[in-house]
Amino acid sequence: MANNNTPLDQLKGFLNQLFQFDSQDLDFGVYKILHYKRKEIANFIDQLLVDKVKEQLQTLSADESKQIKEQIADLEKDDIIKGWLEAEADEKKTLEKFGKDKINQYAALKAKATEATVSVETENQIYNHLTLFFSRYYDKGDFISKRRFGKNEKYMVPYNGEETHFHWANHDQYYIKSSETFNHYAFKVQTLDGNLVVNFKLHNAQLEQGNVKADEPNFFLLADKAPEIKEKDDSELNFVLANKQPDVSEKEITIYFEYRPLADDEKKKVKGNSKQDNLDEIAFEYLKKELSTNPLFANLWKEQEGKPLLLKKLQHYTRKNKHDFFIHKNLKSFLERELDYYIKSELVNVDDLYVTDSDTHFDRLKHNLKTIKVFKSIADTIIAFVSQIEDFQKKLWEKKKFVLNTEWVITIDRLVEYIGEEAAKPILEEVIKNEKQVAEWKELFGEYSKFESSNDFFDSEKIHLNKLPIDTIHFDKGFKNSLLNAISKKNDLENVLDGLLIKSDNFQALSSVRPKFEESISATYIDPPYNTGDDGFIYKDAFKSSTWVTMFQPLLESNKDLLNDFGALFISCDEHEELALGQLLNKTFGENNRTEKITWNKRIPKNDKGIGNIHEYIYLYCKSKEHRKANDLSFVMRKDSLEEVYEIVKKAKSSGKSIREAQSILKKYYKKQGFDRGITLYCELDENYEIWGKINMSWPNAKTQGPRYEVINPVTKKPAPVPNKGWRWKEDTFKAAEKNGSEFILPDGSMMKGRIWYANNENTQPSSITYLREVESFLLRSIISQKSDGGITLENLVLQDKVDYPKPVKLIEFLLYSTGVTNGYFLDYFAGSGTTFHAIQNLNNQDNGNRKCILIEQGNYIYTVVIPRIKKIAHSLEWNVGSPVKPVGGGNGIFFKYQRLEQYEEALENIAFKASEDTLQKALEFDQYIPKYFLEFETKGSQTLVNTAAMQDPWDYKLKVWDGFTYDTEQAVDLVETFNYLIGLHMQKCITKEINGKKYQFVYGHNNANKSILVVWRSVKDWSLEEYKADAAALKEAFKAFAYDLLYINDQAHIEGYQPIEEVFRNKMLS
Structure with missing residues (x-):
């Protein structure tokens, strides 16, 4: 069917699409702002642009053109004009003498009519070019360089002549999507019995390879998984709004969707350009058929603003997640640059530069230049308009965000340590009267939370009660203020704080904390989405990799500013974005600060088809590799299984085992594990149960002789045997080693004298003493093996929610230990299940470090997984199927705060207009x-x-x-x-x-x-x-x-x- 719309109609239609006036369902974000000024913007589109074009082209109006044509027709009826038109050239000259005025009037009117025709064509040409230019870049709320095919290149890439240049389609934009409403969208509906909560949740779906082509668009489709109906759990919401009370009666239904390309058979069923709308209607009709007999869902079918409520909400969900992925950092500059290129490549004809003497050539050239001038003027006006809107969004995106609420968590042992037993008693009396707090203890710790009175918290036989956490979310502001007053009296709050949790989009959080933590972070570990297509990362169709890089680029810039001069960044990835991430890291940190791409051998394949993939990558970059080198700070790793070795001795000591018994236990463990001599050499214990080993004192060089001198064995009081090749050390070095520490008689009668060991007989040569902790580290390797058991750890903690693909705690311990830093701040802005905080607590427990952790996570499982996890490991470091492993209450205790920040969408919602x-x-x-x-x-x-x-x-x-x-x-707030x-x-x-x-x-x-x-x-x-x-x-x-x-x-x-x-x-x- 032919399109009968004029070029002006097509331009108006496109601008209405650009400002989303064709869809009232887009009532979120910036569209609310546009709808507020709908009348004025519509007037701008319908009248102002047309008037400007006509004014600058001096185009005649339709009435003026009609009037001229009528005047010409009247003159052509005049005998003089009629004769003049039919006369030969000689006769014309004669007639022009007698009818000069009329003939001149006629000629002038004809010229005006011809010019009007040319101007209308030019006007239409301008409208066509305006539509063509802006449609190159606009797509569902975003201005991007859409892919175009043709003989000549269609875009310019900003480039300064570097040897290599990394560029992506959205390099000058912010990624603003949140996976929260992508993975889970909810709304409430009133029913006769209370409220019904309707959830839309994504359910992962895998299509057979070959069933879809690469780069095909994704759509929301109903999943095969049936809807679920159950009682509503408000625990998560109570964390979101601290004082929100659950509804008296509330049920919920969860409807599952898939987000993926259409399979071949599905494409045949869905026709037209509005495929997602079609799919929404199909889903609605199916759900109505399946659920309409249940009176609980009656209000879902009632119309709201001309549509059934469920269909309206469904379209809101799908459209919100298909629009507005990006905000330009400088849209005006981008479009002006592209406009200049468009004019040069599409409107300026190089052949016109070859000048001829023809008057028509100059007329045509003048006309073309005028057309270009008018086109640019109108395009500049539209650019100014859309840039105003984009810049306003950028202003809201970039602004620092309000802290919506702040809560504090402190275990009882820390409270007593910081304020004293007497000051703590009245606070604890108030705590045990709080039903919500006591109920949380019971949920997290079961039988280990039982107490009779507040006196139990000071009972040395019930030490596990000391590790119960007090969370201010369960109390009023007065309690919170009293708690901070008490701690502030004798303590520096931030000095005793173990960490900070922020619920927020990571860009907003990094931007907000930057003034405080700039150049303060010792190391960052992040485990971002890998952009596999089923990891919850939402990308714009046909811009999968570019979307991912755009998301990451400003985060890495902020991360770099937060790191101190010794700081390091670890990023997990797999093969999906490995190359792009490496290029982006080089661009941000500099290739000279690239330290290593570590290969992590997970030992267990992640798939069961084709070749078993058992590895991922971890990029390691420094803020300044040169600075670390100048300060002799290397990346190191510990010998395998040392944590278990230290823990065995620690348990033996705490259970009252003698040194001899502990040594026996240690040696049996070595034998069972089959360790090499690099560990088994260290099998002795000193008076503090520290592990050490005997090192041969013989001169190491076979071709030369070492120093020879007499050494008296303090046990036998007789000279000790001198090695055949002499001693390893000079005599004064030997004597200094004897004085480096105390004397201690070991269970077998031998002696430790400083750093020298003497046997209890005359025949054994002395040995030097080296502690295991002194040789536990060596340079970090580029390949590491660590079992991928993060999911098992979470299962043993028994938390309320599930997080996909959690990293193993041991892996993060390994990486953070390698920095050589035992205090300072460690950052993770893709916090997930909170593994980094867990690893930090373990490291501090192992080496008495004072590391602090900052976690940033936008998902609601920060309340259902991360915070409960931290509370549990603060109580006991090891758990098994929901129960703490002995020693119960053996955790470090904890003092941390958690906050929720205002988000971009909330900022948009709080815009108020005053004309x-x-x-x-x-x-x-x-x-x-x-x-x-x-x-x-x-x-x-x-x-x-x-x-x-x-x-x-x-x-x-x-x-x-x-x-x-x-x-x-x-x-x-x-x-x-x-x-x-x-x-x-x-x-x-x-x-x-x-x-x-x-x-x-x-x-x-x-x-x-x-x-x-x-x-x-x-x-x-x-x-x-x-x-x-x-x-x-x-x-x-x-x-x-x-x-x-x-x-x-x-x-x-x-x-x-x-x-x-x-x-x-x-x-x-x-x-």
């Missing part, structure tokens, strides 16, 4: 204001962009947040912790007190420049002048307890030298 009443704005409405400025001016004062007027009560600054179903819930991140504050003390009947919070700490900082928060809402005066006196008294270089106070204060928080807050959040 300007400015008359100048009205005058510029269609020429400048709408295309360029309306978003900037009309969104000022939105909460997410910092509404300083709303900060008078810092504990009541609210945002609309995602509650798992909608953005309808308003929640007070944590301005205090948000500001700490903005100014890079390491919080040493947080003290909340009441002064003059009003709440004050004093936050004290330092920044990375080692400046001491005091931040004061108080609610000043509706304060009088007298209250401000009383406030000044109170603050001056309170400041006597602090020594500070910088002072911040919210709102105004009658205090010298302070900085108002509000402007600093706004500037740093939006910078």
Whole structure:
């Protein structure tokens, strides 16, 4: 069927598609903003662009053109004009003398008519080029360089002449998709009995190879797995919104989908361009047929805004996950650059440069240049408009995010250690009265959480109770403040903190923590999605690898800035993105800082078809390899199984075994394991049960002789035998070794004298003493073998949720140990099941290190897996099928905090519009204001962009947040912790007190420049002048307890030298 639309109609249709006016179902994200200005934008498309083209081409309107044609027709009826038109050349000259005015009028009208015809054609040509140019880049909410086929290249690649250059299609964009609503989408429906929760969940599906072609688009299809109906579990939601109470009666249905290309037989069933809409309707009809007889689902079939509710939600789910993958970092620059290239390659004809003397040649050239000028002018206007929208999205994406809530977890033993037994008793009395806290203990620790009273926590026979964790999520703000007050009295909060967990998109979290942790991280380990197609990573169709690289690039840039000069980065990957990742790492860190691509032998194949794949890769890069080398800091690895060796001796000692018995146990273990001499040589124990070995003291060179001198055996009091080739050491070195330590008689009667061992007989030569810990490490190897048993570890912990493909704890221990760093911060921003935190705790337990861990994870299993896992291993390091392995309560204890950050979608939801009443704005409405400025001016004062007027009560600054179903819930955010991140504050003390009947919070700490900082928060809402005066006196008294270089106070204060928080807050959040 022929397309009868004019070029203008086609352009309007494309622009309506670009601004998504053709789909009211796209009511999320930036589309809400576009729909807010729908009337003005539609007027811009329908009227302004056309007027501009006509104005610049000086095109006649349709009425003017019709009028000219009528005038020409009237003149052609005139006898003079009729005769002139029919006359020969000589006769024309005669007639022109008598009818000059009429003939000139006719000629002028004909010229205008001809020019009008040319202008209309030119106008249509411009509309065609505008549609063609912008359609090259726009695709479902994104501006990208879509693949085009042709004889000549269609795009320019920015390139500065490097020997090699790594480029990908989306190199100048941010990846903004979240896998959360991709893997799990939910909404609530009211029923007669309460609420029904409807879940859409992805179910992995594998199609036979060859059944689909490469790079085919993916679609959402109903899975073969039947829908499941059950009672709703609200435990996860309670973590998301701390004070959210579960509904009285709630059931849920889970409907499973697959996301994959269509198989050949499925393609025959789904026709047309809107295949996903077609599939949504097929799914809806199937579900209605299967479920409509159950009254529980009656409201799913009721219409909402012209569609059945279930179909509307289904289309919302699929469209949201098929649109808006990227935000351009500089869309205006990108489109302007591409526009210049388009003009040069598509509109400028090189042959026109060969000038002839023909007037028509110059006329044509002039006409073409005018056409190009008008085309560029209109294109620039559209570019300004779409860039305004894109830049606004970028502003929301890049801005620092609010901390929505902060919770603290501390085990009882740590609490007692930090504040003392007497101070801890009243707190523990309050804790054991909290039913939610006690119920959580029972769920996590079963019989090992039983107690009669708070006195049991101090009973040495019930030491396992000391490791029960107190989580402030179960308590009110007053309890939290009292807890921090108590710990702050004698401790530096961050110094005693073991770690930090952040629930957030990793880009947002890294951006927010950067001012605080810049150049502070000792090492990073991450296990990102491998982009296999079934690992939960959502990519734009036909841009699979490019999407993945785009996601990663800004994360690596941030990671590099966070590492200290000794810092190292470990990244797990497999063959899917190995090459692209290596190129990206070289581009970010520099090829000179590439240290190794480690091959991890997992020992167990990951598939059962074809060749058994038993390896993955781990890239290792340094912040500065040269800096590590200059400080003689190598990457090392421990001899295999040393953890087990140390643990055997540790258990023997703790169970009261003698040194002789412990040595016997150790030697039997060596024999059973079949270790080589590199370990079995070290089979002796000193008085502290430290493992050591005897090293031969003979001169090692067969061709020369070593020094000879007399050595008296302190056991026999007689000279010891001298080796045939002499001693290994000089005499003074030998004597120094004897003095390097104490004397100790071993169970067999021999003696350790410093670093020399003497037998209890006259015939045995002395040996030097070397401890196993001194030789346990050697240079890191490029191939490591470690069993892939991360899933077994999680199964033994018995956690609420399941996480796919968890890494083994031993592997992460191995990698982090290799850095040679035993304190400082370690980062993982693809935290998954929390294996990195687990590994850090194990390492600290093994070598008494003081490593701290920062985890970032966007999945809700941070609440159902990661936090419970940390609580369990803090109690006991080893677990078996949900029960702690002896020694029960043998964990390290824990003190950490976890936070949830505002997300990009929440920032969009908190945009509030206020139309300007400015008359100048009205005058510029269609020429400048709408295309360029309306978003900037009309969104000022939105909460997410910092509404300083709303900060008078810092504990009541609210945002609309995602509650798992909608953005309808308003929640007070944590301005205090948000500001700490903005100014890079390491919080040493947080003290909340009441002064003059009003709440004050004093936050004290330092920044990375080692400046001491005091931040004061108080609610000043509706304060009088007298209250401000009383406030000044109170603050001056309170400041006597602090020594500070910088002072911040919210709102105004009658205090010298302070900085108002509000402007600093706004500037740093939006910078």
